[in-house]
Amino acid sequence: MNNKDIAKTLNFFATLLELKGENPFKIRAYQKAARTIENIQNNLKNLNIEELIKINGIGKNIAEKIIELNTSGKIKELDALKKEIPNGIIEMLKIPNLGPKRIKQIYEILNITSIGELEYACLENRLKNMPNFGEKLQQKILQNIKILKTYKDRFLFPEAYNIANLLKNFLYTKLPNAKIEIAGSIRRKKETVHDIDILISYITPEDWEKLKNLFSKKLTKSLIIGMGDTKISIYANEKIINQLSKTKEVPYEISKETLIQVDMRFVPDESFPFALQHFTGSKEHNTKLRSIAKKMGYKSNEYGIFKNDKKIEANSEEDIYKILNLQYIPPELREDIKEIEAAAENKIPVLVSRDDIKGFFHCHTNYSDGQNSIEEIIQYALKKKYEYIGISDHSKSAFYAHGLEEERIYQQKEEINSLQKKYPQIKIFWGIESDILKDGSLDYSEDILKLFDFVIGSIHSNFSMKQEDMENRILAALANPYLTILGHPSGRLLLSREPFDIDMIKILEAAKKYNKIIEINANPHRLDIDWRYIPYGKKLGILFSINPDAHRLEGINDIEYGVNIARKGWLEPINILNTYSKTKVEKILKKEEQYE
């Protein structure tokens, strides 16, 4: 039972309490505790009740439940609740416009316990006669059930980012003088995204009306969630946005493709910085900011910060934080993970940026499963102005990826030597991504491993070992003197594969002990190590490396996503191997220089 599992259980508990109609503040308390736990670094399993209560948001009750969960693997009260509430009812919460109150009503009056039954009941006109329900709501619920089948709850960052930018560009063609910004979790660079938030300012109310008309004309009704004086909400995807500027109406069949929710907001010019701050979130960050504002005698919302109904001037987000006596907090850090406390003490660091990156490691070539030759990669890297590159193909155990047998290794070494002579302006580091086998050993002999400038050790098989075994496996690999970098440490694939059952804190502590580098795998499907663990590694003094894990030339540009994650993990250039000059990197890889 790791922190994520505990958080999940508490959130589930909150959901069931909601459906039961419990006190909303009690529900919020459970959600807040879950949220806190999710972002906490040390493993709750090792804490006793007194230590748990010290954590902000966890009191005696929730602490006892956590202990119960850790010792028995379940919570009696939760099990009792589960028996009380049918599974299908919990599913219904996914339907937009249906919250706990309405679902409770549907369950108690119509005795409906599944989405299927609910759909049928809508068709039979049984919903519309209930108190506070009506024809329109029934129709909407029916439509939402259909939408639900094509709607995805979370998207990988680049998918959402791409749709958001397409829409932003489209909006500029209609409103060339407007100020348009993407806010929300995309601006915070979250690894996965639930919806798209776009702010539109410096337009007239007439412009806004025109925009509303445009969307209602071009989109079928089921793609429109809402349209008001300040907000347009729609379902969209890449195809829908592309068709907005072309066809007369986007056809209904479009809904066969996955949809993401998009909220566009019309913001008064003078409120823009406040709205940008507000809609960037996170919710938890803002809640805390607002309680600070309140203590200072201010009222704060998306329109401004007010003292006795008099608005305080601010021209930028920087100004807003200044009003609250806080250092500016970059969007990536606004996750309520002690950033507000740090800002109060002027301790927000200067985060790494894309321009700090001088080279990269972890790149595959056509020797294994990469698409391009080493020379093509060199030329691309030169074009992109990198000072050095690190080539690392798969090792022999990765037979599915044409991992390198010993003779191919010598062949690659020769090719790299001659290419280095041909391209003296860029340094080529020669490495390998060696599989960490079941027992924690790397899959080449010492004689081979010592040939390379660097060795990335990664797990590519036997993912579901039990916690102790998996931890021992990784710890053994870290103890190997030839391993330089631990590759994608948790093995997760976002939205599709869970991370290994390991205590990342133990792994980080071992990495520190053996002086190993931790990879921030920049592939948007991985973004591994999880940014939530990075601050602890930073505190330990561990060096990180932002690695594209590229299998084709464009994959190298994924480094941008890795930088996002490094920033979310509070990293500064000094914490990251590939911000260093090639001379310094050479020394670090040869272990001639420490990096504390």
Place this chain on the structure above:
DNA sequence: GCCGTTTTCGGCCCGACTGTTTTCAGTCG
């Protein structure tokens, strides 16, 4: 259920939108 520079009780962020109503409840972010 949690929390305390007003507190061990009584608050707990705040506003928009929709659909149901005829002043408001539910949902959402």
